[in-house]
Amino acid sequence: MLTYTLKRVLQGIVTVWFIATATFVAMHAVPGDPLANQRATNEQIRLNLEQRYGLDRPVSEQYLVFLGGILRGDFGISFTQENRRVNDIIRENFPVSATLGILAVAFAALGGILLGALTALFRDRVPDLAIMFLVILAISVPSFVVAAFSQLMLVDINAYLGFSLLPVAGWGTLRHMIVPSMVLGLGTMAYLTRLMRSSMLEITSADFIRTARAKGLPPARIFLKHQLRNAVLPVVTVLGPAIAAITTGGFVVELVFAIPGLGRYFVEAVQQLDYTVIMGTTVFYGAFLVSMVIVVDLLYGWIDPRVRLE
Amino acid sequence: MDKQPPTYRDPMSRLAVRQLLWLGALSLAGFVALMGALAWASSITGGSAISGRAVDYETKTITRALAQEPPQLDSTRATDQVSIFVLGHIMEGLLRYDASNRLVSGVAERWDIRPDGATFWLRDDARWSDGRPVTAHDFVFAWRKIVDPANASEYAFILYYVKNGEAINGGQMAPEALGVTAVDDRTLEVEFERPVGFFDKLVAFAVYLPVREDFYDSRDGRYGADVEDLVYNGPFMMTRWVHGAHLRLEKNPQYWNRNAVQLNVIDMPYVTSDTAAVVNLFKDGSIASATLGAEQLDDAMKLRWKLGRYSDGSVFYIDFNFRQERLTSNFHLRRALQLVNDSGELVNKVIGLPGYLPAVSLFPIWLNGVEGPFRQEYPPPVVTPDLALARQHLERAKQELGVTEIPPLVLLTGDAPIANKQAEYFQNLFQRTLELEIRIDKQIFKQRLEKMTSGDFDMVAAGWGPDFADPLTYGDLYASWNGNNRGKYNNPELDEQVRIAQNALDQQTRMDAFGEIQRILIEDAVQLPNYERGLVYVEDPRLKGVVHRSVGTDPDYSTAYLVENP
Numbered sequence: 001m002l003t004y005t006l007k008r009v010l011q012g013i014v015t016v017w018f019i020a021t022a023t024f025v026a027m028h029a030v031p032g033d034p035l036a037n038q039r040a041t042n043e044q045i046r047l048n049l050e051q052r053y054g055l056d057r058p059v060s061e062q063y064l065v066f067l068g069g070i071l072r073g074d075f076g077i078s079f080t081q082e083n084r085r086v087n088d089i090i091r092e093n094f095p096v097s098a099t100l101g102i103l104a105v106a107f108a109a110l111g112g113i114l115l116g117a118l119t120a121l122f123r124d125r126v127p128d129l130a131i132m133f134l135v136i137l138a139i140s141v142p143s144f145v146v147a148a149f150s151q152l153m154l155v156d157i158n159a160y161l162g163f164s165l166l167p168v169a170g171w172g173t174l175r176h177m178i179v180p181s182m183v184l185g186l187g188t189m190a191y192l193t194r195l196m197r198s199s200m201l202e203i204t205s206a207d208f209i210r211t212a213r214a215k216g217l218p219p220a221r222i223f224l225k226h227q228l229r230n231a232v233l234p235v236v237t238v239l240g241p242a243i244a245a246i247t248t249g250g251f252v253v254e255l256v257f258a259i260p261g262l263g264r265y266f267v268e269a270v271q272q273l274d275y276t277v278i279m280g281t282t283v284f285y286g287a288f289l290v291s292m293v294i295v296v297d298l299l300y301g302w303i304d305p306r307v308r309l310e
Numbered sequence: 311m312d313k314q315p316p317t318y319r320d321p322m323s324r325l326a327v328r329q330l331l332w333l334g335a336l337s338l339a340g341f342v343a344l345m346g347a348l349a350w351a352s353s354i355t356g357g358s359a360i361s362g363r364a365v366d367y368e369t370k371t372i373t374r375a376l377a378q379e380p381p382q383l384d385s386t387r388a389t390d391q392v393s394i395f396v397l398g399h400i401m402e403g404l405l406r407y408d409a410s411n412r413l414v415s416g417v418a419e420r421w422d423i424r425p426d427g428a429t430f431w432l433r434d435d436a437r438w439s440d441g442r443p444v445t446a447h448d449f450v451f452a453w454r455k456i457v458d459p460a461n462a463s464e465y466a467f468i469l470y471y472v473k474n475g476e477a478i479n480g481g482q483m484a485p486e487a488l489g490v491t492a493v494d495d496r497t498l499e500v501e502f503e504r505p506v507g508f509f510d511k512l513v514a515f516a517v518y519l520p521v522r523e524d525f526y527d528s529r530d531g532r533y534g535a536d537v538e539d540l541v542y543n544g545p546f547m548m549t550r551w552v553h554g555a556h557l558r559l560e561k562n563p564q565y566w567n568r569n570a571v572q573l574n575v576i577d578m579p580y581v582t583s584d585t586a587a588v589v590n591l592f593k594d595g596s597i598a599s600a601t602l603g604a605e606q607l608d609d610a611m612k613l614r615w616k617l618g619r620y621s622d623g624s625v626f627y628i629d630f631n632f633r634q635e636r637l638t639s640n641f642h643l644r645r646a647l648q649l650v651n652d653s654g655e656l657v658n659k660v661i662g663l664p665g666y667l668p669a670v671s672l673f674p675i676w677l678n679g680v681e682g683p684f685r686q687e688y689p690p691p692v693v694t695p696d697l698a699l700a701r702q703h704l705e706r707a708k709q710e711l712g713v714t715e716i717p718p719l720v721l722l723t724g725d726a727p728i729a730n731k732q733a734e735y736f737q738n739l740f741q742r743t744l745e746l747e748i749r750i751d752k753q754i755f756k757q758r759l760e761k762m763t764s765g766d767f768d769m770v771a772a773g774w775g776p777d778f779a780d781p782l783t784y785g786d787l788y789a790s791w792n793g794n795n796r797g798k799y800n801n802p803e804l805d806e807q808v809r810i811a812q813n814a815l816d817q818q819t820r821m822d823a824f825g826e827i828q829r830i831l832i833e834d835a836v837q838l839p840n841y842e843r844g845l846v847y848v849e850d851p852r853l854k855g856v857v858h859r860s861v862g863t864d865p866d867y868s869t870a871y872l873v874e875n876p
Contacts, residue, residue, distance in 0.1 A: 030757075031757050031760060031761075032754070032756035032757035032759075032760050033756055033759065033760045033763075034756065036756050036759040036760055036763070037389065037464060037759075042467060042793055044459070044466075044476075044479050044480045044481075045462070045463070045464060045466050045467065045479065047459075048459045048460075048461075048462035048463075048466075048479075049462045049464070051462070052462040080381050081379065081381045081382070082381065082382055082384075082387060083382065083383070083384065083532065083534055083535035083539075084535065084553065088553075089553070092552075092553050092554070093553070093554060096555075099348045102344070102348060103341075103344065103345060103348060106340075106341055106344055107341060110337035110338075110340070110341060111337075114330060114333060114334050114337060117330055118327075118330060121327060121330070148586055148587075151586075151587060151590050152590060154590075154594075155590050155593050155594045158594055159593075159594070164594070164596075167596070168587075168590050168591050168594040168596055169580055169582065169587055169590070169591055169596075170579055170580050170596075171555060172555075172556075172579075174345055174346065177345060177348070178345070181345075220329050223329055224329065255582055255583065255584045255587070256582070256584050256586075256587045257582075257587070258375065258580040258581055258582035258584075258587060258591075260552065260553070260554035260555030260556075260581060264554070265554075271754055271755070271756075272755075272756065273756045
């Protein structure tokens with residue numbers, strides 16, 4: 001187990017280094033000038049700016065400076081928010097994205113497992129058909145539509161009630177978190193519901209369930225210990241990538257609900273060619289994603305002992 | 311045993327359903343507990359309380375949204391709209407604009423502008439928020455900082471009017487050589503590099519704001535980075551700044567003109583560039599003002615909101631590439647395109663936003679001339695669309711260029727929806743009228759700028775926003791030496807007029823020069839004016855006296871007030 005963990009961590013480090021290098025190369029290969037602004041600068045002003053950001057040095061040297069920065073855990077200063085260190089941006093805004101992400105994942109996982117199990121139990125009956133219809137809807141409608149629509153609904157509900165049931169946008173209290181996290185988690189929840197449903201159905205007709213019923217185990221025990229536990233495995237597998245997708249994919253939800261998360265920086269930096277923020281957020285998210293996958297792999301071994309033996 | 315999967319009739323699945331319900335209830339409880347824990351955790355990392363009310367008459371508080379986090383509140387380096395909006399409230403320069411856009415006394419009580427320089431006499435009661443007086447030294451320090459190459463200020467060029475500004479910025483002289491001196495605490499003496507007839511308008515611009523040396527040095531390179539890294543001399547001061555989330559301004563008790571300031575708090579707990587979200591917040595009664603996009607107009611009409619509109623100052627147009635190898639360097643080709651261009655049609659039928667005005671000149675409608683509006687004193691030559699004449703010019707262009715067919719022309723444009731519509735309109739227009747093929751080259755902002763600078767286009771959809779309220783902010787755009795002249799238009803006749811406008815002190819002479827520039831731009835078909843951008847907004851009826859400007863702090867709440875029952 002220890003060697004397995006160690007191997008995975010080493011692999012992860014190499015992956016992150018690769019992500020960093022690829023991003024660095026891609027970023028410099030993209031046409032466009034990070035220092036260009038609406039106002040044309042004269043030669044002198046431009047030179048002063050280049051010196052400030054070290055862009056007057058050869059690219060190879062910039063790469064070494066950047067790698068050195070990563071090793072020290074310092075991503076430099078943002079190009080567009082010139083007073084802020086990229087580290088500060090990540091430190092201040094990631095917790096918000098993470099909070100939103102954790103809630104969304106919790107909502108998606110719990111909802112997906114429960115609904116999936118329910119649809120499997122009521123296979124081809126009204127509850128199953130109704131839920132599966134909603135699931136297809138949730139998968140196919142993009143999150144910016146869901147976000148805008150739910151916000152609009154909220155405005156109408158508040159107006160109808162005459163008081164503010166839930167805030168329309170903003171961040172800070174529990175009430176601000178409910179709607180955005182549900183919107184963010186909705187797509188994943190729908191996906192997990194489908195996954196859970198099919199894996200439940202597969203398990204229900206498995207031999208060991210028949211055996212369990214035949215030997216007269218209490219039904220509740222069969223359902224919990226045998227069916228649910230086995231059916232949940234594929235769900236756990238996709239949870240790792242799902243967590244990463246949700247925490248990095250919050251851009252639209254953050255924009256619509258005015259949430260100060262990191263997703264906004266992640267997207268806007270690319271549009272503005274903010275080199276340091278692009279590198280900082282990509283490496284950070286890369287490392288985050290890789291570690292999520294590792295955690296899920298280890299978790300998988302814990303739930304299913306067969307994986308550990310291999 | 312049957313092979314059918316169990317249904318809910320099966321006693322086992324009925325039990326399972328019950329179990330599932332239990333699990334559901336437990337998960338819900340777990341979810342709520344998780345939310346509670348995270349809410350507690352996020353209160354540690356700097357979440358913020360939001361009042362949720364647009365206007366509070368009792369505490370004289372208004373709540374509004376901010377389009378983005380202000381990127382730079384160090385006035386010596388700020389360049390963008392949002393930062394300048396915030397700086398306009400928390401800082402004050404020598405002069406400022408009043409509610410009717412006239413220059414009035416700010417920190418300077420009196421001033422005198424001569425051909426070779428200017429003197430500003432500062433008021434006694436101007437104070438920083440920590441109670442220390444605002445002195446002439448604070449301006450000297452800030453202005454030196456702006457031209458100091460180490461500070462890498464993008465707006466350094468706007469101080470090139472001050473003696474030695476350009477040389478210092480180029481590293482040939484020390485910052486101390488800048489032609490600005492504090493004769494004493496209350497007198498600021500400025501020497502000019504060359505005569506400048508609009509210096510009073512320049513000092514009202516955000517870049518010319520004061521910075522206090524001892525405070526700047528005490529922040530160790532973090533001046534303007536956070537709420538405790540600033541000291542304020544404007545009508546408001548910042549009391550809260552959660553990056554990307556929340557900005558709160560409160561009335562500055564040390565401000566000399568504090569009795570004129572009626573609002574106590576401007577709270578900005580929402581930061582988003584999504585106009586739909588901002589309008590939803592307004593509808594919900596959470597914020598006091600919102601700018602509307604085209605999508606929200608119908609809704610606004612239905613709700614019978616009282617809409618306001620104003621010009622945000624910027625003008626948009628098609629620029630041509632005048633480099634020798636480009637076909638657009640041919641006058642007759644440009645003239646042909648000019649003769650089919652109809653900015654009225656573009657604005658009314660294609661853009662369809664009520665705030666926008668068809669442009670007919672580089673100089674927008676809000677600029678002032680000698681006495682009244684510039685465009686009334688100097689009406690631009692009228693170009694009436696004339697297809698027959700346009701075709702004649704096109705034939706001459708083909709002859710002069712020695713081609714039988716004009717090869718496809720590249721129209722470089724941005725990626726905003728409105729830029730898209732506009733480009734497609736022109737593609738269709740030129741095809742329909744002159745049978746010219748237009749290739750649209752759509753690029754994101756930074757890439758478009760790079761292509762503009764390197765001359766990789768025939769035509770480009772461009773625009774310009776003003777820095778100060780003088781026609782020169784537009785007038786020198788096509789001077790052969792101007793870096794923003796990306797099509798490399800080069801006309802000694804126009805250059806001559808720009809020099810007059812820059813150096814003359816007499817307003818009549820200057821405005822005559824701008825009139826000439828306007829004439830040349832249209833008669834030589836240097837650009838195709840498209841539209842003057844306007845913004846449509848709604849405001850809470852209880853909020854009065856907000857000033858919307860085409861140049862400078864916009865919107866300006868320093869004279870705003872609340873009424874209880876509108």
